[in-house]
Amino acid sequence: xxxxxxxxxxxxxxxxxxxxxxxxxxxxxxxxxxxxxxxxxxxxxxxxxxxxxxxxxxxxxxxxxxxxxxxxxxxxxxxxxxxxxxxxxxxxxxxxxxxxxxxxxxxxxxxxxxxxxxxxxxxxxxxxxxxxxxxxxxxxxxxxxxxxxxxxxxxxxxxxxxxxxxxxxxxxxxxxxxxxxxxxxxxxxxxxxxxxxxxxxxxxxxxxxxxxxxxxxxxxxxxxxxxxxxxxxxxxxxxxxxxxxxxxxxxxxxxxxxxxxxxxxxxxxxxxxxxxxxxxxxxxxxxxxxxxxxxxxxxxxxxxxxxxxxxxxxxxxxxxxxxxxxxxxxxxxxxxxxxxxxxxxxxxxxxxxxxxxxxxxxxxxxxxxxxxxxxxxxxxxxxxxxxxxxxxxxxxxxxxxxxxxxxxxxxxxxxxxxxxxxxxxxxxxxxxxxxxxxxxxxxxxxxxxxxxxxxxxxxxx
Numbered sequence: 001x002x003x004x005x006x007x008x009x010x011x012x013x014x015x016x017x018x019x020x021x022x023x024x025x026x027x028x029x030x031x032x033x034x035x036x037x038x039x040x041x042x043x044x045x046x047x048x049x050x051x052x053x054x055x056x057x058x059x060x061x062x063x064x065x066x067x068x069x070x071x072x073x074x075x076x077x078x079x080x081x082x083x084x085x086x087x088x089x090x091x092x093x094x095x096x097x098x099x100x101x102x103x104x105x106x107x108x109x110x111x112x113x114x115x116x117x118x119x120x121x122x123x124x125x126x127x128x129x130x131x132x133x134x135x136x137x138x139x140x141x142x143x144x145x146x147x148x149x150x151x152x153x154x155x156x157x158x159x160x161x162x163x164x165x166x167x168x169x170x171x172x173x174x175x176x177x178x179x180x181x182x183x184x185x186x187x188x189x190x191x192x193x194x195x196x197x198x199x200x201x202x203x204x205x206x207x208x209x210x211x212x213x214x215x216x217x218x219x220x221x222x223x224x225x226x227x228x229x230x231x232x233x234x235x236x237x238x239x240x241x242x243x244x245x246x247x248x249x250x251x252x253x254x255x256x257x258x259x260x261x262x263x264x265x266x267x268x269x270x271x272x273x274x275x276x277x278x279x280x281x282x283x284x285x286x287x288x289x290x291x292x293x294x295x296x297x298x299x300x301x302x303x304x305x306x307x308x309x310x311x312x313x314x315x316x317x318x319x320x321x322x323x324x325x326x327x328x329x330x331x332x333x334x335x336x337x338x339x340x341x342x343x344x345x346x347x348x349x350x351x352x353x354x355x356x357x358x359x360x361x362x363x364x365x366x367x368x369x370x371x372x373x374x375x376x377x378x379x380x381x382x383x384x385x386x387x388x389x390x391x392x393x394x395x396x397x398x399x400x401x402x403x404x405x406x407x408x409x410x411x412x413x414x415x416x417x418x419x420x421x422x423x424x425x426x427x428x429x430x431x432x433x434x435x436x437x438x439x440x441x442x443x444x445x446x447x448x449x450x451x452x453x454x455x456x457x458x459x460x461x
Contacts, residue, residue, distance in 0.1 A: 013163075016068060016129070017059065020122060024055045027121050031114040035107060050104060054094065058118075061090040064452040070130065070163045079126055083119045091115070130162070139167040143198050145191070146171065146209035147216065150235060150250040152179045154209055157242055159184060164242060169201040174216075194221035198230055209235030211250055240436075244414065245429040248395055256396075261436035264403075271440055276376045279447075280369040287363055294325055294351070294360050301351040304330030307364060312381040315404045320373040322381055323364040327352030338385040340419035359454050365407045377443040378406025379431040390424050397424075400431050403438070410434035410442075413449035 028051040065086040066072050073079050091111055098105040132138065144151050155171055156179075158164045171187040172194060173180070180187060188197060198206060206225055210216055226232050236251050237259065256262075295306050308326040311319050332347040333339065348356065355361045368374040374381065379400045382390075391397045406412075411430035418427055434442070 021055050021059055023121050023125060024058050024118065025051055027114065027118045028054060031110060031117050034113055035110055050106060053104065057093050058087065058090045061086040064455055071161055076123065076127065080119060080123055083122055087115050087118060133162045136167045139165060140205060141169050141201065141203045142166050142205045142207055143201060143203040144168055144171045144207045144209055146173050146235065147175045148177060148211050149179065150211060150247065151209040152177055152183065153247065154207060154235060154239055155183050155185050169203050170197060172197065191218035191221060194218050195224040195228065198225050203230060205231040205233060207233055207235050207238045240433060244433060246432045248425060248429055272375065275440060275443060276369050279376055280366040284366050290360060291363050294355050297351045298326055302329060302349045311384065312405065313384055313387055313401065314373050314381065315401060317401050319384065322368055325355055325361040325364060327356050327361045338383060362407060369407060375404040375406045377446050378404050378409050380409060380412060381405035390421065393421055394425055394428055396432060397428055399435065403435055408446060408450040410446055413446055413453055
């Protein structure tokens, strides 16, 4: 793993994007050689600059279609379908661009050859790449020391992700742990000779996943491992790097206090506020016609006000009025009182189904961002009724209110909508990770993920 702009990325993910960008470039050169008949093909004026633009558009569309998430691709046929979908989207975007800038286009017939060439090249490469991942040749060999569910969770996460970059060679625990038998990982039941075990399995890193280290930490054995050059890392820190979230049930205040991150200096705050003002202003200008059309259909479809206003809690638990385009019937909670929106909620209007699916109803929150009640990126704003309940049931829930709530956020793009305390716990895991690692670069990553989520209408209710 490497730490890039205060967010953790696996080297192999960066490698995958860079190498596939190179393959896209090679495919462009190969296609140009074919359509030009090989005559002076490498000297074509502007070819490399035009190729760079095509690559950027293609990579963006591949990202939006989740092609870079190995776990979401079920097989090679699914990969081929997603490649065709992504390249089709790229062709549409390029065609729209070429309408206004025809001089930037390549010769007629280029893309009819380019698309099958790219699909063939990337499919072949991915076959090789996944094969290598499944062999585990590039994985870092680790040993997990643990005495509870936390250790099992780490092992299960690694077994689930073939591109995690790790392989657990052995789990060492002195207690019986539920779920241990469901793992394919070998396990030992004694901390004695831990250093010898690490040497036998040739591990490069030891992950200490003990909920309570006092009195149970095998200090002498771990120290010997460290002296032998084996990296030793805290389980919570490792889990954060591995998954992009916390595990609230396992962390303690001391880990939060002494871990890195949580930087909120004056310059950072000013940059984030500038980001909010500039981006929200641009988005309001771009999407004002969309909001106008949606407003007309809302008024034609059902009785009630155009805007839905509701009190939410912002930074420091300060209440404010959040605005959305109304997507439910008037007085939707008159009978039930405050409730979470449900899947297939009968209170949602016909127009509401559409604007919620494509997040059009969220656009008026950009005015809340301009006003300073919200940020473009942050934890989901919540109502006081639910906050009171969740703060009593979930540890560290109050820490969400150390930053402004966001129109979008890390939890929103990674987990989607939730309607239970269990869902709120899982989203809190992501929210705390964002608060710890928040940066301008991470906000950009979240905004790109939001674009992908909106394009495919995922997670709305």
